Amino acid sequence: MQTAVETKTHKNFINNEWVESETKETIKSINPANKSEIVGYVQNSTKSDLDKAVQAAHQAKKTWRKMGQSARGQLLFKAANILEENLDVIAETMTREMGKTLPEAKGETARGVAILRYYAGEGMRKEGDVIPSSDKDALMLTKRSPLGVVGVITPWNFPVAIPIWKVAPALVYGNTVVLKPASEAAVTAAKVVECFEKAGFPDGVVNFITGSGSVIGQALIEHPLLNAITFTGSETVGEGVAKAAASKGIKYQLEMGGKNPVIVARDAELDKAVEAVISGAFRSTGQKCTATSRVIVESEVYEDFKEKLVEATKKITVGDGLAEGIWMGPCASESQFKTVQSYIKKGKEEGAVLILGGEPLKGEEFDRGFYISPAIFDDVKPDMAIAQEEIFGPVIGLIKAANLENAIEMANNTKYGLSASIFTSNIGALLEFVDEIDAGLVRVNAESAGVELQAPFGGMKASSTGSREQGEAAKEFFTAIKTVFIKA
Numbered sequence: 001m002q003t004a005v006e007t008k009t010h011k012n013f014i015n016n017e018w019v020e021s022e023t024k025e026t027i028k029s030i031n032p033a034n035k036s037e038i039v040g041y042v043q044n045s046t047k048s049d050l051d052k053a054v055q056a057a058h059q060a061k062k063t064w065r066k067m068g069q070s071a072r073g074q075l076l077f078k079a080a081n082i083l084e085e086n087l088d089v090i091a092e093t094m095t096r097e098m099g100k101t102l103p104e105a106k107g108e109t110a111r112g113v114a115i116l117r118y119y120a121g122e123g124m125r126k127e128g129d130v131i132p133s134s135d136k137d138a139l140m141l142t143k144r145s146p147l148g149v150v151g152v153i154t155p156w157n158f159p160v161a162i163p164i165w166k167v168a169p170a171l172v173y174g175n176t177v178v179l180k181p182a183s184e185a186a187v188t189a190a191k192v193v194e195c196f197e198k199a200g201f202p203d204g205v206v207n208f209i210t211g212s213g214s215v216i217g218q219a220l221i222e223h224p225l226l227n228a229i230t231f232t233g234s235e236t237v238g239e240g241v242a243k244a245a246a247s248k249g250i251k252y253q254l255e256m257g258g259k260n261p262v263i264v265a266r267d268a269e270l271d272k273a274v275e276a277v278i279s280g281a282f283r284s285t286g287q288k289c290t291a292t293s294r295v296i297v298e299s300e301v302y303e304d305f306k307e308k309l310v311e312a313t314k315k316i317t318v319g320d321g322l323a324e325g326i327w328m329g330p331c332a333s334e335s336q337f338k339t340v341q342s343y344i345k346k347g348k349e350e351g352a353v354l355i356l357g358g359e360p361l362k363g364e365e366f367d368r369g370f371y372i373s374p375a376i377f378d379d380v381k382p383d384m385a386i387a388q389e390e391i392f393g394p395v396i397g398l399i400k401a402a403n404l405e406n407a408i409e410m411a412n413n414t415k416y417g418l419s420a421s422i423f424t425s426n427i428g429a430l431l432e433f434v435d436e437i438d439a440g441l442v443r444v445n446a447e448s449a450g451v452e453l454q455a456p457f458g459g460m461k462a463s464s465t466g467s468r469e470q471g472e473a474a475k476e477f478f479t480a481i482k483t484v485f486i487k488a
């Protein structure tokens with residue numbers, strides 16, 4: 001099963017140098033599949049370390065902007081190639097650090113390579129538009145300008161893809177960055193930053209600092225030299241990010257939770273719907289903001305669908321994500337493990353019926369990790385906590401709907417609006433769904449998770465702040481438009 005990955009202490013990367021925190025203290029990162037195994041150490045940094053990182057990014061921003069979009073893109077191509085060369089080691093580190101299975105980790109790392117290449121290509125695309133002026137002798141155009149120093153705060157559930165889909169567009173459009181990754185997955189993030197280092201970015205353009213969110217993350221969002229902040233994580237922290245950014249008048253972007261529904265209509269192909277619900281709900285142990293957590297089924301097919309779903313879920317193999325044949329890994333941390341168990345308890349107390357799973361797994365291999373079996377609740381009512389709150393674990397709530405209208409109404413009845421999906425063969429039903437659903441990602445006959453790097457990504461309501469990430473949409477956040485009017 002093991003292992004090309006060396007256990008070492010990773011430093012902060014500030015002004016193109018790997019440096020220790022002034023505390024000389026480190027934080028250990030453990031394997032959720034085997035909590036006695038240490039994956040690596042990262043720096044337990046201070047506000048003063050953070051200040052050096054932001055100062056470095058601030059000093060670098062003019063030269064980086066002046067280098068030009070095309071040359072910046074070339075450096076991203078180099079970083080992509082280096083990440084690709086290191087794909088196996090980085091993917092294995094990810095599996096060991098946050099538990100997702102190795103095939104998923106490899107897929108995510110390959111996605112990181114593709115994202116880098118996509119934004120590298122932006123280096124050769126347009127920076128603005130020419131707009132006709134009402135003055136026939138004038139030239140009027142828009143020009144995109146970078147924002148300056150961008151703070152990037154990322155979660156542990158996609159430790160390669162999310163940092164890259166924020167950092168790559170920030171860089172190509174001319175910003176410098178300070179990346180503060182989630183502590184749970186900071187070793188993996190450090191290995192991604194090593195690829196940027198090897199690509200040869202100028203001093204101070206890419207900075208990386210680890211430490212507790214409440215100290216380093218907080219100091220980053222409050223730093224006076226910060227020009228913008230992009231964040232993915234919990235709503236509670238997101239709210240603080242928004243307040244700090246608004247009080248300084250800087251641009252901010254938040255991607256937070258989801259409570260993503262799948263509607264199974266009476267005319268759905270049930271086998272396809274079952275396959276998609278399982279993949280959407282249980283891959284990555286349900287720890288995706290796009291994960292399926294509510295399955296709203298029209299009453300005519302409810303019992304058939306439930307039976308098929310339970311039978312298919314029983315086949316899921318749970319274990320160490322590095323082992324052959326394992327389909328679902330452990331929860332990423334003890335705290336996630338406990339949260340999932342607390343929701344299982346809450347669901348039962350609320351009167352939902354746990355018809356499968358939801359048990360911590362027992363036995364020698366399982367006792368050393370944070371393993372739980374995939375859970376299905378029957379008879380879930382739309383107002384229960386398990387139908388309203390983001391669990392971020394392998395838990396499905398089945399909800400019965402009288403008809404499509406009732407299903408869409410229940411699907412919309414949460415504060416979130418990230419992703420939503422319908423299984424139907426009726427074109428009228430799918431068109432109604434596309435129009436009426438409150439979600440940033442609308443999926444038909446496909447699972448709720450599944451993000452394509454070239455398309456806009458983000459949600460409605462409490463899931464995001466309205467801006468979109470990835471694809472061309474990233475340009476809107478990471479640049480400011482100057483309208484230029486030129487007259488001879």
Ligand SMILES: NC(=O)C1=CN([C@@H]2O[C@H](COP(=O)(O)OP(=O)(O)OC[C@H]3O[C@@H](n4cnc5c(N)ncnc54)[C@H](OP(=O)(O)O)[C@@H]3O)[C@@H](O)[C@H]2O)C=CC1
Nearest residue numbers: 154155181182183212213214217218233234237256289392
């Ligand atoms: N939308 C999504 O993809 C995600 C949603 N979540 C949701 O959030 C829940 C909790 O997960 P958790 O990891 O604790 O998420 P957090 O929101 O706490 O963490 C996300 C990032 O924010 C940092 N952070 C923490 N506190 C602060 C702060 N005061 N100021 C600035 N940055 C801060 C974290 O650092 P550090 O790791 O050092 O604390 C991490 O880098 C999950 O159960 C899930 O429901 C979580 C992750 C991703």
Ligand SMILES: O=C(O)CCC(=O)C(=O)O
Nearest residue numbers: 287288289290449450451
């Ligand atoms: O589903 C995906 O690929 C991305 C999901 C995501 O952004 C997240 O869970 O934070």
